[in-house]
Amino acid sequence: MTDKKEKKINFKGMSYRDVQRANSKNRSKLHKEDQFLLKEKYYKNIGWNNVINLFQKIEEILNRYYIEDFTLEELFLEVDRIGNKYLTIKEIENFNQNFSREVNEISDEIDKQFPNTEIEFIDFSKQTSKRYQKKSNQKSYRTVKF
Numbered sequence: 001m002t003d004k005k006e007k008k009i010n011f012k013g014m015s016y017r018d019v020q021r022a023n024s025k026n027r028s029k030l031h032k033e034d035q036f037l038l039k040e041k042y043y044k045n046i047g048w049n050n051v052i053n054l055f056q057k058i059e060e061i062l063n064r065y066y067i068e069d070f071t072l073e074e075l076f077l078e079v080d081r082i083g084n085k086y087l088t089i090k091e092i093e094n095f096n097q098n099f100s101r102e103v104n105e106i107s108d109e110i111d112k113q114f115p116n117t118e119i120e121f122i123d124f125s126k127q128t129s130k131r132y133q134k135k136s137n138q139k140s141y142r143t144v145k146f
Contacts, residue, residue, distance in 0.1 A: 019051050026058045
C-alpha cells in the first residue's frame, strides 16, 4: 500500500466545498440581473478555477452594492480613507496644515465682510404677554366687504 499524503488546497482558508457553499450563499444575495449575468458569462461553481473565479466575481459585485448604499458624506470619507493609504505621514500633515490655513483665511474674510459682533439673546422661557396671545373666540382672519 502506498501511503500518499494529500495536500489540501485552500483558498482564503476555505476548502473547495466551503468555497462552493459560500458562492451559493452569496449568489443568492445578488440582484436577479447580476445572477443572470453570471450565468450568461459561464461562471460555474464546479472545478477549483471556476469556483475561485466565481467567488471573486461575487465578492466584486457585493462590494459594488456596499458602495451604492453609501450617502454622499460616507463616500467622501471612504475616498479620503483610501487616498490616505497612498500618502506618507508628512504629506498628510502638510495637507492638514495648508487646509487649516485656508479655513482660517476664509474665516477672517467672513469676519471682515460681516463685522457685526453684537450678540443677540432671545429668551424663549418666558410666556408672551397677554396682548399678543390669540384669544380663542377671536377669528384668525378678516372678511373684507366691497
